[in-house]
Amino acid sequence: MATVDDIPKTYAEAVRTLAWWHGEEAEKDLIIFAFPDPRGTVVRLVEVSNVFPETGQAIAFPMGRSQEFPFKSEVVLVTPEEWRQIEAGKLSLPRKWDLGSKRKVWPHEAA
């Protein structure tokens, strides 16, 4: 169980925390992009890696708020080829996700 210090308190902390949980144990080629929710309630990540299966869709894994992660979250796994298609507008992101707002959050710029 997470200690109080591990529980993200702000939206920015929640984005960093979820990206770190997924990035720290992943394959080296993993890249994670965050798509900020203007209301600051849903953490939205697209994770890109060659080890993921190619599905031809951007399917979100949705989770509600919990005591340990008090933000809703949606995570999409895609391959590099699917990510290229998303950037080219050939593969759709989930509704309300704005491609123009994406921000790379893993690996950290300093890493």
Added chain:
Amino acid sequence: MKRHEAYLKQARSDFQVFRLLLKQDRTEVPECHVLHYLQMATEKLAKAALLRVNPAFDPNTHVAFSQIPHQLRRADVAKTLGWRTFNDYRGFLIYASPLFHQIEELNPAVGPQRPGRGAMDHANVEYPWEARNAAGDLTWLAPAAQQFDILDKLQKSGSGVQLWLFVNRLIERFESVF
């Protein structure tokens, strides 16, 4: 409809309900209900697959989903589900294998049982069980009031999200796999 097709149909429905429950906040829908649907969907999906591979498979057992990492560790399955290489797919199955077992053990009829005690006498998502509290006294616990660490693992680990994608993919592409 054949027997495995009926199991698949029910697995698809259970999985849809799991997704609906998962999206809700845990204050609204306790973990046990979300995990109950995940456990039921994956058990029926596994039974559909095992019956399809071997019509003599006994679907009355609750031990099914934990067999999937072994039974479906095949290059043709990897390709049909979308994995780029068999090595990547095999690596996922090996890494996520403990999660397959943990999800299966959410069923009260599976998992560790103390000698001399019946089924359901352990942490599970359906029925109350007896356990010792912090003071060492025996007390009864209700699943709805308990935290299970599997949702935490599904959210916090990359392999947890991949497991969700694997189940989703197998449900979608079942007819192409078999």
